Amino acid sequence: MNDSPVTLAILKSLGEKLIDIHSQHATLQINTEEFQFLVVDNVAKSTALKAGYLTSFLRYKKVKNELRKIKEQAKQAHIEADFNQFQFDELHQASLTADEQVNLEAEQQQLENAEEIKRRLTWCRTYLRGAGAERNLTGERIFRSVRVCRFLSYSFARSGQSTSECLDRG
Incomplete structure (x- = not known):
């Protein structure tokens, strides 16, 4: 050992204490924690x-x-x-009330058709104010316009007045 002659008994004693290394990278395994635990577990059985x-x-x-x-x-x-x-x-x-959805849907429908309702009612008012002698001729057109407004607006339809009452008041 270390350039000194030793007896066979000393080499056997030393051989039992050495670790058997099988590959060139096995020396790197000695430094890993996993390998060290494996050795400790094997020694401790x-x-x-x-x-x-x-x-x-x-x-x-x-x-x-x-x-x-x-x-x-x-x-x-x-x-x-x-x-x-x-x-x-x-x-x-x-x-919310029980019929609130119906009322909200009717209001939405009226708002969606507001321009058309306004246009038709303005047309009716114009003809009722200026019709004079032509009142009988335009009555049917007014009646149709009011009917369309009733269809487009739930609240207009519930107003309780018939188209003929509106025309009579004209």
Whole structure:
């Protein structure tokens, strides 16, 4: 050893304490934590203990992952509950009535047709004011225009006056 002669007994004693290296990169493995634990486990003969720990550790990781999923589901459920509560509060504050949707749809229809209703009613007013002798001739046209307005506007249709009453007052 180190350029000194040694006996066979000394070499055998030293050989039992050396690590058997099989490849040129095996020396790099000695520095890794995984290899060091493997050597310690082999020396300590703790493979059963290591297997039990590995089983427990894998179960721990599985339970931890399930807990993370449950927390995420709880968070999503909380967000959804907050949104649903917001919607409920908004609907409650709106104090909607049973026929409110019908009224809102009728108002929307009237607003969508406002220009056409205005045009027809203006035309009727113009002819009623200036018709004079031609009143009988334009009466049918006025009647049709008012009928179209009633169709386009729910509130106009509910006004309670018939077209003929409007014409009589003309």
